[in-house]
Amino acid sequence: xxxxxxxxxxxxxxxxxxxxxxxxxxxxxxxxxxxxxxxxxxxxxxxxxxxxxxxxxxxxxxxxxxxxxxxxxxxxxxxxxxxxxxxxxxxxxxxxxxxxxxxxxxxxxxxxxxxxxxxxxxxxxxxxxxxxxxxxxxxxxxxxxxxxxxxxxxxxxxxxxxxxxxxxxxxxxxxxxxxxxxxxxxxxxxxxxxxxxxxxxxxxxxxxxxxxxxxxxxxxxxxxxxxxxxxxxxxxxxxxxxxxxxxxxxxxxxxxxxxxxxxxxxxxxxxxxxxxxxxxxxxxxxxxxxxxxxxxxxxxxxxxxxxxxxxxxxxxxxxxxxxxxxxxxxxxxxxxxxxxxxxxxxxxxxxxxxxxxxxxxxxxxxxxxxxxxxxxxxxxxxxxxxxxxxxxxxxxxxxxxxxxxxxxxxxxxxxxxxxxxxxxxxxxxxxxxxxxxxxxxxxxxxx
Numbered sequence: 129x130x131x132x133x134x135x136x137x138x139x140x141x142x143x144x145x146x147x148x149x150x151x152x153x154x155x156x157x158x159x160x161x162x163x164x165x166x167x168x169x170x171x172x173x174x175x176x177x178x179x180x181x182x183x184x185x186x187x188x189x190x191x192x193x194x195x196x197x198x199x200x201x202x203x204x205x206x207x208x209x210x211x212x213x214x215x216x217x218x219x220x221x222x223x224x225x226x227x228x229x230x231x232x233x234x235x236x237x238x239x240x241x242x243x244x245x246x247x248x249x250x251x252x253x254x255x256x257x258x259x260x261x262x263x264x265x266x267x268x269x270x271x272x273x274x275x276x277x278x279x280x281x282x283x284x285x286x287x288x289x290x291x292x293x294x295x296x297x298x299x300x301x302x303x304x305x306x307x308x309x310x311x312x313x314x315x316x317x318x319x320x321x322x323x324x325x326x327x328x329x330x331x332x333x334x335x336x337x338x339x340x341x342x343x344x345x346x347x348x349x350x351x352x353x354x355x356x357x358x359x360x361x362x363x364x365x366x367x368x369x370x371x372x373x374x375x376x377x378x379x380x381x382x383x384x385x386x387x388x389x390x391x392x393x394x395x396x397x398x399x400x401x402x403x404x405x406x407x408x409x410x411x412x413x414x415x416x417x418x419x420x421x422x423x424x425x426x427x428x429x430x431x432x433x434x435x436x437x438x439x440x441x442x443x444x445x446x447x448x449x450x451x452x453x454x455x456x457x458x459x460x461x462x463x464x465x466x467x468x469x470x471x472x473x474x475x476x477x478x479x480x481x482x483x484x485x486x487x488x489x490x491x492x493x494x495x496x497x498x499x500x501x502x503x504x505x506x507x508x509x510x511x512x513x514x515x516x517x518x519x520x521x522x523x524x525x526x527x528x529x530x531x532x533x534x535x536x537x538x539x540x541x542x543x544x545x546x547x548x549x550x551x552x553x554x555x556x557x558x559x560x561x562x563x564x565x566x567x568x569x570x571x572x573x574x575x
Contacts (some may be wrong), residue, residue, distance in 0.1 A: 162501075207547055221236060274288075297354070315379070321370060364381075375421065390408065474502060488507040493527070529557030
């Protein structure tokens with residue numbers, strides 16, 4: 129039996145089992161493996177004809193057996209983005225983004241809908257809000273030039289660092305009075321232990337571009353490196369630290385000025401720079417199955433999602449359709465935008481919050497055919513360099529007519545659940561979505 133037919137048969141058997149015996153618990157679900165994620169020829173599972181479920185009522189994906197629940201009402205409250213875990217460290221709270229008001233709201237998760245007025249704890253008035261990895265009641269964020277730690281229950285704020293008073297950064301701010309904030313440009317992150325932070329200094333001149341980038345060691349309260357950004361180097365999407373803090377990542381555009389062209393790796397002193405990729409696509413930093421620092425990113429030159437080790441030895445693929453030989457990088461999933469056959473009609477997002485895996489979600493616009501196996505799909509990809517593999521998780525009932533209708537699926541750091549945005553194909557373009565939650569099977573890392 130071919131791998132294609134075997135995977136399709138497994139899906140059919142799961143669906144039959146659910147009809148006969150009811151939904152399996154999340155712990156019992158056998159994940160359905162994608163036969164060859166680096167090929168365009170994989171089983172295409174149609175979108176199940178299901179009505180939008182009531183809030184709080186779990187249902188089972190008929191193809192894959194996974195347990196899914198609609199966790200919020202359909203409105204303007206949703207999680208922020210694929211790269212960030214919206215849950216605190218014990219899962220009791222979630223950070224939701226009110227896209228209508230532009231606010232961020234901490235909500236309890238002990239009852240659904242999570243966004244109900246009774247579940248709301250506090251509006252957080254900070255930028256680039258991230259949960260503390262150990263303290264379930266604290267978030268971190270910025271305001272102006274300050275890094276702030278906030279206790280969500282009490283609202284008490286602690287100024288962790290005011291860079292306006294820093295011996296290295298402060299004089300730059302005085303010399304450049306149009307500079308107005310520190311930022312990671314909305315997508316960067318600190319190291320997992322919150323020790324190393326990479327910030328850009330943004331000003332009003334030159335169309336609000338980044339003017340400096342610097343690295344701060346919180347443990348030593350020391351700026352380890354700082355570098356001015358010339359105008360020809362300023363096409364930068366985001367800046368951030370690697371998960372273990374060993375590296376700096378600068379997300380440059382493909383036509384940005386050297387040495388910051390494309391996705392760029394740097395040391396913390398900001399004295400050495402190395403191009404990792406032709407451009408900066410949808411991506412997330414993480415740890416592979418061996419605990420090594422990586423970034424998983426869409427490769428616009430090969431139509432793949434790549435596993436890219438953070439290493440001076442890793443080489444970019446600069447030519448369209450270029451070879452992977454000698455690059456130290458591994459293709460994980462073929463997107464098939466440009467090849468003949470069942471062309472992918474969807475955009476993609478990537479989440480690597482849980483060590484050893486990436487969650488890949490797709491989103492599709494109104495009227496798109498959706499004939500490729502990846503269209504309207506949610507995948508779990510094992511970041512095992514020796515045996516990279518992927519599993520189907522769910523079909524996605526969502527149609528994207530505006531930005532906040534993109535799925536942006538994100539996996540929690542503990543690897544227990546995935547959330548994404550869904551409008552169930554209704555009121556497309558109005559950005560009225562629900563947060564959907566899928567419980568991952570226990571022990572999935574060993575499968």
